[in-house]
Amino acid sequence: MRKSLLVIAVAVLAASLSTQAQNTGNVRYKWHDGQGLMHFSDSLTAEAMKYGYELVNDRGLVVQRVPRQLTAAERAAAAKLAAEQAAQQRAAQERANADAQMLLAYPDEDSYRISLQQVLDTIDQQIHTSQINLRGQEKALTDLLGRAADLENAKSPVPKPLADSIAQQRNVVATLRDTLRRQQTLRSNTEQQQAAQLAHYREVRTAAQQQSAE
Template identity: 85%
Template sequence: MRKPLLVIAAVVLVASLSAHAQNTGNIRYKWYDGQGLMHFSDSLTAEAMKYGYDLVNDRGLVVQHVPRQLTAAERAAANKLAAEQAAKQRAAQERANADTQMLAAYPDEESYQISLQQTLDTIDQQIHTTQINLRSQEKALTDLLGRAADLENAKSPVPKFLVDSIAQQRNVVAALRNTLRRQQALHAQTVQEQVGQLAHYRELKAAQEQPAE
């Protein structure tokens, strides 16, 4: 029983291979060159791959289209565009996730405004701390300058350690003043950003509360 089955399988395999070879042999390649002229070939040529080509059967029907090969510059541009689009999609998805989390964390506008105010309160506390430190360091600098002035009025030389201390203290005061300016600028920027954040929250809540159609 097994021998006839093997014979039948072999006959089917040979017939399948013959049909595939016949169909493949009937395939031709059609393409258009840079001047728009049509070309046919029984084999795939470099020019066909350059411009893109169609696989045509023995009845003249296109069975597959293969686009032209991209240049290195075109591939780089396509990869860059794909990366930019993927980045935009990721950013949009991250924003959507953040919006969902925000609505879940702050179910009403009052709770959201409390959160915004807490951010400002933190910055205000930092500003207040810097201001206290600055006043203390400014007083220390004033004391050092006063000591130096007293020596100069007494026609006595100002010792090097006092000159160095004054220079160091001036640097401390300058650094604190810069820190205070940055914190105050951050406060003003945060206030502006929160205006937009609150408007965005209200848009999300309006869309959430809109009845589904």
């Protein structure tokens, strides 16, 4: 019974305040607190800003809703999300600009394929140079090893300068082999990347053609 009377009293009070807002225009802010209870005020309070409020006109109609204040954690999360979205937008714009420049530089697929092949040709030239150098250094190492073998077969000790030269030449050969392997790996990876780049070029060019036709 008491609970019912309390509900009725609250309803009467709300109706009274609403009527007052319509008649006098004194009540301008309305909000619900943490327990869900409605409040009215003719000035903006800290509690209203905390929970969010509604701006009521002189006829008691809501003309604006203002959300509650965010907590420090929520503000940080919102700022992080905004930064991520801004970064995504920048990245999308940069991709769009790059695609536009690509179409300007290569208006057809043949011209784009030529540019890709030029990259491979440069790598192939580097590989060819490394192979020539490697063969020459391997021959030099073979000659040094042959001299050492001849001395050993003659039961003569291998001089230290010759042994040092063999060790040094082995390092040179090993370095060139590593360089050649890296260049060959680079070419393989470049071919894979170019396949993806060519597919992307076709997609961008098709989209541009469709847009021009519309």
